[in-house]
Amino acid sequence: MKFFLIAGAVNGLLAVALGAFGAHMLEGRVADKYLDTWQTAVQYQMFHSIGLIAVAILMSSALIGPLGSLSWAGYLMLAGIVVFSGSLYVLSLTGISVLGAITPIGGVAFIAGWVMLIIAAMKTL
Incomplete structure (x- = not known):
């Protein structure tokens, strides 16, 4: 549980930092x-x-x-962040469109993570 709390906090921090970077450093440097x-x-x-x-x-x-x-649920959400968001970050910076082909794998990991959370709730509540 400590791992997922730290992973969530670190990824929240990174999301804010990367959002600011995108808004301030990428505008005018990459296509809209x-x-x-x-x-x-x-x-x-x-x-x-x-x-x-x-x-x-x-x-x-x-x-x-x-x-x-x-x-x-936690591991799948973390994998989704790495694959989905990571591939989109690299795509945005490089324009390598083939990276868009792996993005859906991260999306599937996100969906599976939420399904596992539902299963956990159904087992206990």
Whole structure:
């Protein structure tokens, strides 16, 4: 649970920093479509940072506790951040469009993470 709390906080920090970087340093340096792509990466990173923190809180609570499905939820959300947001960040900076082909893998990881959170809730609540 400590791991997911730290991972969520670090990714929240990075999302804010990368959002500011995109807004102040990339404007006028990359095409507008890449600024939009960057913003999408930042938003999904922040949403799933909050998800990681929620997983940590649920793991530490007596209500749900440390279930395997909660761990899977956290790891899948973290993998989604790396693959989805990471590929979009690199795409925005490099313009290498083939990176867009791996972005959906991160999206599937996000979805699977939320499914695992639902499963954890159904097992205990």
